[in-house]
Amino acid sequence: MTTATKRQKQARVLRDFRKVHRLTGALLFVFFFVISITGLLLGWKKHTGGLILAKTHAGTSTNLKDWLPVDSLTANAFKAVKDSLGPEVSLTLDRIDMRPDKGTVKFLFVEKYLGVQLDAATGQLLHLETRRADFIENLHDGTILDRWFGVDSGVLKVMYSTIMGVALLIFTITGFWLWYGPKRMKQEKPEVVSRPNGGPRPARPVRPA
Numbered sequence: 708m709t710t711a712t713k714r715q716k717q718a719r720v721l722r723d724f725r726k727v728h729r730l731t732g733a734l735l736f737v738f739f740f741v742i743s744i745t746g747l748l749l750g751w752k753k754h755t756g757g758l759i760l761a762k763t764h765a766g767t768s769t770n771l772k773d774w775l776p777v778d779s780l781t782a783n784a785f786k787a788v789k790d791s792l793g794p795e796v797s798l799t800l801d802r803i804d805m806r807p808d809k810g811t812v813k814f815l816f817v818e819k820y821l822g823v824q825l826d827a828a829t830g831q832l833l834h835l836e837t838r839r840a841d842f843i844e845n846l847h848d849g850t851i852l853d854r855w856f857g858v859d860s861g862v863l864k865v866m867y868s869t870i871m872g873v874a875l876l877i878f879t880i881t882g883f884w885l886w887y888g889p890k891r892m893k894q895e896k897p898e899v900v901s902r903p904n905g906g907p908r909p910a911r912p913v914r915p916a
Contacts, residue, residue, distance in 0.1 A: 721888045728881035735874050742871065745847035752840045760840040764833040766810025766826035774812075774827040777803070783830040784814035784823040791835055815841070817854075 732739070752760040768774070775783075785798055797818060804813035811833060814823045820841050824834040845851040849867030856863065 717888065717892050721885065721892075724881040724884050724888070727877065728885060731874055731878050731881070735871070738871060739875075739878075742847060745843050748843050749840070749847060752843070758839070759843065760838075761822070761824075761834060761836045763806055763809050763811055763813075764824050766828055766833065768828040769807055769810045771807060774810075775830050777812075780812050780825055780827065780830055781814065783825055783832075784812075787823050787825070787832040787835060788816065788821060 748759060774780075781800070781803070784800075788798060789796060798821075799817040801815045801817045804815065805811075805827070806813065810827050812825050812827045814825070815838060816822070820838040822834075822836045822838045822841075823832065824836075825831065826833055842851075845854065849864040849871075850861070852863040852867060853859070853861055
């Protein structure tokens with residue numbers, strides 16, 4: 708393969724990579740923007756003064772022997788929400804988060820990302836919150852699509868994560884080559900040296916060590 712043919716091939720690859728890079732960025736711009744913003748917010752969630760993630764309040768006892776049964780605490784959590792938002796509110800318990808070091812139990816509900824913190828020993832309400840951090844996390848990883856469309860299998864999250872992961876990989880590879888390709892072509896450009904009779908002739912390409 709001659710030097711000219713090789714350079715033409717490299718230039719064609721650069722053009723193709725530029726098209727792929729530009730197309731990927733144009734089609735997925737909104738998704739890249741959302742992922743970057745939500746990732747930034749999640750990184751700062753514990754340092755926003757409770758705006759994104761509420762602090763964990765302390766209960767009266769960290770001794771598990773003093774704690775109320777889980778069914779009693781669960782009933783208290785439902786009651787606390789209904790007392791605050793009204794008895795007609797519909798609630799679906801998502802998960803229970805026990806914090807032995809704080810003497811606190813957190814009850815997280817599906818609806819409106821509601822969260823309740825109870826004193827594990829007394830069952831008293833410590834804090835009622837909207838879990839903004841959970842909403843941002845669902846937005847970041849695509850779980851929110853399954854919630855919107857009522858899909859329990861999580862297939863939409865998997866599809867979203869796969870598409871965005873592959874797209875980001877393509878974006879990274881093409882972006883690197885758009886930076887490195889021209890440098891490589893410049894390094895392989897033939898140098899012009901003088902002949903003994905004064906006429907210039909092309910020298911062999913100088914390849915990097």
